[in-house]
Amino acid sequence: MIKLSQIRKLYDTQEALCNVDLQIEDGECVVLIGPSGCGKSSLLKSINRMIDIDEGTITFFNEDIQSMPVEQLRRKIGYCIQGVGLFPHMNVKENIAILLRILKWKEADIERRVDELLIMSELPLSYKTKRPHELSGGEAQRVGVCRALATDPPVLLMDEPFGALDPMTREKIQIAFRDIAQKLHKTVVFVTHDIEEAILLGDRIALMNEGQIVQLSTPEALIQDQKENFTKNFIGQDYPLMVLKRYRVRDLKLEPVSNLAVTHGIDLDTNLKEALALCIKQTEPVIFKDGPNTYALLYSDIFSFIRGMQNETAY
Amino acid sequence: MKDGIRRGLSLILFATLFFLPIGFFKVNRVLNGSVFSLWELGYAWMLVLFALFSTFKIEFKWLRYLRTGFLIVLPSVLIYISQRYVITEIYDPNVARISLGPSIYLAIIGAWVLLSTETKGTLKITLSLLALLVLFGLGMFPMLGLYKEYINRQASFFLELQRHLSLAVSSLLFALIPGIYLGYQSTRHPRLREWIMGFVNGFQVAPTLSMLALLMIPLASLGQSFPFLRAWGVKGVGFLPAFIVLSLYALLPITSNTYTAFKQLDPSVMDSAKALGMSSKQVFSKVSFPLALPFIITGVRIAFIQNIGNTILAGLVGGGGMGSLIFLGLAQSATDLILLGSLPVVLMAMGFEVILEFTELRLKKKMGVLYDQA
Numbered sequence: 301m302i303k304l305s306q307i308r309k310l311y312d313t314q315e316a317l318c319n320v321d322l323q324i325e326d327g328e329c330v331v332l333i334g335p336s337g338c339g340k341s342s343l344l345k346s347i348n349r350m351i352d353i354d355e356g357t358i359t360f361f362n363e364d365i366q367s368m369p370v371e372q373l374r375r376k377i378g379y380c381i382q383g384v385g386l387f388p389h390m391n392v393k394e395n396i397a398i399l400l401r402i403l404k405w406k407e408a409d410i411e412r413r414v415d416e417l418l419i420m421s422e423l424p425l426s427y428k429t430k431r432p433h434e435l436s437g438g439e440a441q442r443v444g445v446c447r448a449l450a451t452d453p454p455v456l457l458m459d460e461p462f463g464a465l466d467p468m469t470r471e472k473i474q475i476a477f478r479d480i481a482q483k484l485h486k487t488v489v490f491v492t493h494d495i496e497e498a499i500l501l502g503d504r505i506a507l508m509n510e511g512q513i514v515q516l517s518t519p520e521a522l523i524q525d526q527k528e529n530f531t532k533n534f535i536g537q538d539y540p541l542m543v544l545k546r547y548r549v550r551d552l553k554l555e556p557v558s559n560l561a562v563t564h565g566i567d568l569d570t571n572l573k574e575a576l577a578l579c580i581k582q583t584e585p586v587i588f589k590d591g592p593n594t595y596a597l598l599y600s601d602i603f604s605f606i607r608g609m610q611n612e613t614a615y
Numbered sequence: 616m617k618d619g620i621r622r623g624l625s626l627i628l629f630a631t632l633f634f635l636p637i638g639f640f641k642v643n644r645v646l647n648g649s650v651f652s653l654w655e656l657g658y659a660w661m662l663v664l665f666a667l668f669s670t671f672k673i674e675f676k677w678l679r680y681l682r683t684g685f686l687i688v689l690p691s692v693l694i695y696i697s698q699r700y701v702i703t704e705i706y707d708p709n710v711a712r713i714s715l716g717p718s719i720y721l722a723i724i725g726a727w728v729l730l731s732t733e734t735k736g737t738l739k740i741t742l743s744l745l746a747l748l749v750l751f752g753l754g755m756f757p758m759l760g761l762y763k764e765y766i767n768r769q770a771s772f773f774l775e776l777q778r779h780l781s782l783a784v785s786s787l788l789f790a791l792i793p794g795i796y797l798g799y800q801s802t803r804h805p806r807l808r809e810w811i812m813g814f815v816n817g818f819q820v821a822p823t824l825s826m827l828a829l830l831m832i833p834l835a836s837l838g839q840s841f842p843f844l845r846a847w848g849v850k851g852v853g854f855l856p857a858f859i860v861l862s863l864y865a866l867l868p869i870t871s872n873t874y875t876a877f878k879q880l881d882p883s884v885m886d887s888a889k890a891l892g893m894s895s896k897q898v899f900s901k902v903s904f905p906l907a908l909p910f911i912i913t914g915v916r917i918a919f920i921q922n923i924g925n926t927i928l929a930g931l932v933g934g935g936g937m938g939s940l941i942f943l944g945l946a947q948s949a950t951d952l953i954l955l956g957s958l959p960v961v962l963m964a965m966g967f968e969v970i971l972e973f974t975e976l977r978l979k980k981k982m983g984v985l986y987d988q989a
Contacts, residue, residue, distance in 0.1 A: 350886065350889065371892045371893070373892075374889070374891065374892035375891070377892075379886075381883055381886060382883075383882075383883030384883065385881070385883035385888075386887070387884060388881075388884070388906070389905050389906060389981065389982040389983050398893075398901070399892065399893070431983055433983055447887075
């Protein structure tokens, strides 16, 4: 659990962060989002003391972060940045294992851990001997995530890590990252300026502007509950449609049907926005098959699901 | 330069063998000698014809190999046949010499220019040069002025060569640690950088000779006032003033390049290292320093090459080195002695440049800094 209280940060006379309060629970993913200069990166970096704050306290699992040596704090926090920052003079294995070597792990354990991480990130084991310059952008960022996870830290700080990737790679890596983080029960603080990324990854979204948190809600709650004009303008009018991407047909918990001919090739893992688009394109209903079962999908299934989510998670 | 232009140039350079003097016979090192041309060397003109033909494009593979071999040995052959000039005057074999004429120099350049049009041209030119050096060392050009000077003072030559190298190397090593330290500190304290750069630049601007002269006074007085210092070699002349000046001059390239070396480090890489929880010592030894090293070597290379040249001036203050040969030759107006002093310096500078650049390249590849970041 990370608690930030009354955080204040000044650059010369400019206030980058002003009276910020935020509590991040174990295992949740909080996305910090906002326009450039709103202070989201500064807030993120104050957690692992890459930036020092001027006022306020930050506690990390109930310990003040100023009370422990900074290296000790940082070894419990994984950090991924847009530029990845892989060490060019080391190969992939050495990059991932660098902290493990410093902590004097046994070679066999290091080898096993690196393999584990590469398999989890869906990278071939043969990549261990590759140099960073031989990797594509997406591959490099995956290695960066492996490196951050090497010592299995409870918290991950991500500063726009997927911003430099092309849209297709970005989508794949976002989904892969979300699955890994959830499976490992990691606490994640994620900075982005892309609202769709925030919706996809965040359990809660903290919308920031000019050094303050304007609103802190779940993605669903933001459909109705927009406190400021700023919020309305930032998330945009088609925000409700974007929220659909967060869920898959599987989440609708449809009952299998029988004696109906399959009309489309989607499956239970298709996201709801695509499913809705398909409903618009075709005359209802959409009949599809996944595994042994056949399902029928209607507009109304999607709407009642979203309405249910909004009521459930209203903040 | 395009190949065609190089071939044309070589053609002209080889043609000079026909009408420019190919050598001088000198009765002693000082007096101007009698000129002789290609035509006085028997059938040597046939060689020149071959050379002229070699400038044309050749299609057959084996003929091309033949041509390459021919061009590699041509400089040695030309010098050798110039030595076969039949001397008609009475002369003292210890003192008289045959010096190379302008056409030989031009022809050698022609041969090398032509070699540069071939693949691995630099390697072939180096082979040609090595052949010359080896034959020279073996005494195959006994009447050559340069050889006469060399053989007459062989022990002294190698002594001065050793002194030259030890001065150049030791002053570099002495400036190495301070230079790297100052360069590194300049990146961390921007205000300090101005002071350091000003200090180090100031020495570069001051002419080496003046620095040497200025140093003579305090060093000499120190040596006189404190006898134990004098016993250690603190004098106005000799090894010490040259060493001090050379070290100060080596400081600038090392400091400046070390500064650049650390400044060019990718901030993403540095941030990642810090955020992983590495202490600043660990970040320095495992990340910053290895990545900066190739560029620090650049500075060392520049400083070393500079030093090899600057060490010549040590000859003026009794510090030894190739400079003593050069200045002796200047005083005695003996061209061959001047050549004997300066050619080794040029060859050493070029040789070390190649070796050190190669090392730099290997290091850059190893540190992954040769490629663009993904």
